[in-house]
Amino acid sequence: MKNDISGEDRLDRVIESVKPPGDREYIENNLTRFLHILRHLGVRISSAEAVDAVNALAAVNMLDRRQVETAFLATLAKSPEDRVILDRAFQAYFVTPEEKAERTAKQRQKREQEAREIQAVQDELKYELEDAENGESKEVSVPLTEEEKKIYTRLPEDKKSRLRDYLKKQFQGNTVNNPEQLIASMVKSSLNYWKYYLKYHGDGPPAVDYTGDEGTDEILREVVEKLRDEEQLLYQDIQNIAEADMPTATALITKLSRKLATRISRRYHRSKKRQRLDLRRTIRYNIRYGGTMFSLRYKTKKVQKPKILLICDVSGSMAKYAGFVLQFMYGLSSVTEEIESFIFSEKVERVTAEFGKPLPFEITMTELINRSEDWGRGTDFNHALAEIASQYKGLLNKETFVIIVSDTKTINVEKASLRLQDLKKKVKDIIWLNTLPKKLWLDTTSVLVFRRYCHMFECNTLAHLDKIMRSEILK
């Protein structure tokens, strides 16, 4: 212990000795904290850029708020998305002391409210237990962990009251052996379900890495809330997008699918670069110069446009995303000629013809939905792949790029994975757009199995789709 104190002392002294004097210390500390916050919001900032920011600050008028922000924007935020985050963080971080105090008070109030709610859980989830021996009843609280209590507070009111009623009705006067444990496990498992549910349905802005430091987290929370309000459409789960927002979302999906198509085709054009001397044509051409190799001729690889094979899941579990899937297929089909589209659930169906016609989206959809029997059934990915492999052999070759849109929930996972492995060998590459939230991937066997044979991306918000476009693999 004594050693610790002296160690701390020494550390303090070292910090003291390297501290720059006077005002500079304040500005630099402030700046590094700001950078820290930006990094926690997902903006990637290198040390070189931090140095640039300091130099930029020295070059502008520090008393002009706009100029200071511009200096940060120019040196730290290097994409339109990062600019929005930096702007909101700047507004939240560089505030007057009064605003800061107000925010702290608000946050504290919020935390106290949360604490009160958690405290109340103990009282709300009580039930009466009759003692079999003396006939007296006593009140028992369900022993819950802090996390479980938190989940309870996040539930909608009707779900809460259902849980309370359940406790009242089921166990009043019911004398079973060791009922306390039984009840506790019942409530716990119910809360566990809700934890999964809330996770599944909770959509939010980009992942934020909270620091644990109160002051910093306050700012992070404020920025996140602001972003969530503004960029709702982009960060919203596609299945929850309201009817009114659909046109905008549709336009976005079309734009992004078009981007995907150009991105993929671009990747293959690169082979053009590898030039080799074409000796035969060079000699022939240069005969006119008496055999001097005056003009060189190169062999160029033929540029083949990639074929896209789109396989979309339209089973029951994907029903909520059907709109998205179809928009995506339509968008991709309208810009790429070499595309084959399939939909599958229990069976597989080729829908290339439907999407190939230059008809408006609504008509294509009505036609497709009326004709197909696959909508909303169970999923058999194994069967779908087997059928594609046997009936459409000609489509699978090294120029084919496969895009699968599915939540991976299927029967016959093992068999399907073997099929996928087989498919992988035959085609150029496989991209899997998974509508299942990434947080659930680790608990889902099918995801783990399929992931081995393809590049899998989480894709249930438009922000995801946009991110996929920017990802390394498609560069």
Add this chain to the structure above:
Amino acid sequence: MELSIEQLKLAFEQQGYIADEEAVVTTYLALKLQKPLLVEGPPGVGKTEIAKVLAGVFDTELIRLQCYEGLDENKALYEWNYQKQLIKIQLSQVNREDRRQAVEDNLFSEDYLLERPLLKAIRAEKTPVLLIDEVDKVDQEFEAFLFEVLSDFQVSIPEWGTLKSRQIPIVVLTSNGERELSDGLKRRCVYLYLDFPDPAKELRIITAKVPEISRRLSLEVAKAVGYIRERLELRKKPSIAETLDWARALVALDADRLTPEVVDLTLNIIFKNKDDIDTFRQNLGPQELVASAANGTGVGKPGGRG
């Protein structure tokens, strides 16, 4: 030549480039920190123009490297004039006057070097403006090569050794954001995002570039274009260049204000494909556009941050 922020703003205006404060301050920072300026934004918002204006402001040469898929070092840096070298060899064999060594030395002299934009910028006498246009179109390997050149401003030619630039050129890179650029390249640059201008700025641009236009018409054009960009989901939003073309076309048609008829006649100038014209007719139409531009409710969202 050192300029302050105010002086730079003034110089931009003298060159006929209407820039908001953010663009000026960012450009100023790039000059001050001697870093390349990376300008991103949709097509037609004046990204390339910044380089041209800078060349005008500093009265210096503008060296342009237009990027495209498959662009390689030979096309960007230097090439030996292979044909000329061959002729030289042939001639020396015929004449037999030159000694072998001398011929070989001469083959890699200045006379046989084809300078490409990057080398030209490095060897320039007076600080040039180097414009690397549409950098998002190049392959990743070339991008890596590019940021090596941009960080040291030196290249090595095996026959000559290392060439270091006499002064650091003013570098402007532009990108349409078709592909995310690598972190390495971004890290070395000062970043500017140019969005479509708000109606007020667009009005200033129209007045500066089309001086013969009436005040009323320019105001209506600026509002109408802002309204179109905000309201319609288009394949290609009208850029500043299209706004100016439209303004000029309207002046040529002797219009002094927007009317549905004149809008209908000039649709092809604002929209560059049939889908967009259809979208316009279905969702907005000339009548509504004219009404919104005339009564002032159609003021578009300001460009904003991001």
